[in-house]
Amino acid sequence: MKTQTLLMPLDMHLHLRDAVMLENVAPLSAYSFSGAIVMPNLVPPVENRADVIAYKERIMAAVPNDYFEPYMTLFYKNYDKAFLESVADDITAIKLYPAGITTNSEGGVSSFDIEEMRPTLQAMSDMEIPLCVHGETDGFVMDREAEFMSIYELLATNFPKLKIIMEHITTKEAVDMLDKFENLYATITVHHLILTLDDVVGGMMMPHLFCKPIAKRPEDLDALLTVALAAHPKVMFGSDSAPHPQHKKESCGCAAGIFTAPIALQLLCEIFEQYDKLNNLQAFVSDNAQNIYGICPEFKEVVLEKRPFVVPANYSGVVPMYAGETINWAIESID
Numbered sequence: 001m002k003t004q005t006l007l008m009p010l011d012m013h014l015h016l017r018d019a020v021m022l023e024n025v026a027p028l029s030a031y032s033f034s035g036a037i038v039m040p041n042l043v044p045p046v047e048n049r050a051d052v053i054a055y056k057e058r059i060m061a062a063v064p065n066d067y068f069e070p071y072m073t074l075f076y077k078n079y080d081k082a083f084l085e086s087v088a089d090d091i092t093a094i095k096l097y098p099a100g101i102t103t104n105s106e107g108g109v110s111s112f113d114i115e116e117m118r119p120t121l122q123a124m125s126d127m128e129i130p131l132c133v134h135g136e137t138d139g140f141v142m143d144r145e146a147e148f149m150s151i152y153e154l155l156a157t158n159f160p161k162l163k164i165i166m167e168h169i170t171t172k173e174a175v176d177m178l179d180k181f182e183n184l185y186a187t188i189t190v191h192h193l194i195l196t197l198d199d200v201v202g203g204m205m206m207p208h209l210f211c212k213p214i215a216k217r218p219e220d221l222d223a224l225l226t227v228a229l230a231a232h233p234k235v236m237f238g239s240d241s242a243p244h245p246q247h248k249k250e251s252c253g254c255a256a257g258i259f260t261a262p263i264a265l266q267l268l269c270e271i272f273e274q275y276d277k278l279n280n281l282q283a284f285v286s287d288n289a290q291n292i293y294g295i296c297p298e299f300k301e302v303v304l305e306k307r308p309f310v311v312p313a314n315y316s317g318v319v320p321m322y323a324g325e326t327i328n329w330a331i332e333s334i335d
């Protein structure tokens, strides 16, 4: 039987939510990942030290039996330096959302006036706090990410020492930025290594494949696959697994987000095997992230096996990608 061992898998972009949802989904990530960058878009957002510490405690309480490191983030505001100094030891990154661009982002940045942002971003740069960015404008949905490239360029050139992570990239334009600016990095989801817009709305409309940024064109998929399969040292896996209750997905106003946390590693094995690149998967799911963020997770060994696995229809009321379908890899053991 074909197997694949992954050491210390890391999910560099994860939504764990709060309360009952947190209790339901956190154990699923903690089971197979060593750690995750936890998104701050709660209601209200995680935006001060007390919020960070309390949220981290709630996460740890939800995963009592597994080793799992929640790498905490703050919701970006134009914070002052003294505040950043007070919170720096408690966070791994700060996540910037353009205002209103996606779920619970209403309090995000409404103007990318570099001079207004400079004190915060320069302090982050000096303190080596990475900036994670949801890079979409409010333009036409298929062009939103490509339109955001000029903002990445502005950020990257004004703060050349600031590590900027282009989160969940979906376009060839974003891939091209990686080699243009030394301080730009990216996360890529597993669903964006599989889907194009056709899968979402080309036949029947598939609410469980609807997310932001929306899946794009075949040429974008190819560009993402090229850098992910090569484990380009500036890209890392970030699932953007974003659970919503079933009724919020299967409704006349479908919430954005694809729930992949419990099947992400299995799907990644399937994709990397398909292209004969399993040798690069370790770098994509852990080593690159360790290098980029300078983190050192505790030991965890996940062994996956090539055998059919039927994806559960739902996990405590959250419908995963490929619910009820058979995928070709399964988790065999975890140490």
Ligand code: DOR
Residues within 6 Å of the ligand: 015, 041, 102, 103, 134, 210, 211, 212, 213, 242, 243, 256, 257, 258
């Ligand atoms: O599809 C998405 N869901 N994209 C995001 O940026 C946010 C996320 C969520 O929080 O549900």
Ligand code: ZN
Residues within 6 Å of the ligand: 013, 015, 039, 240, 242
């Ligand atoms: Zn996200």
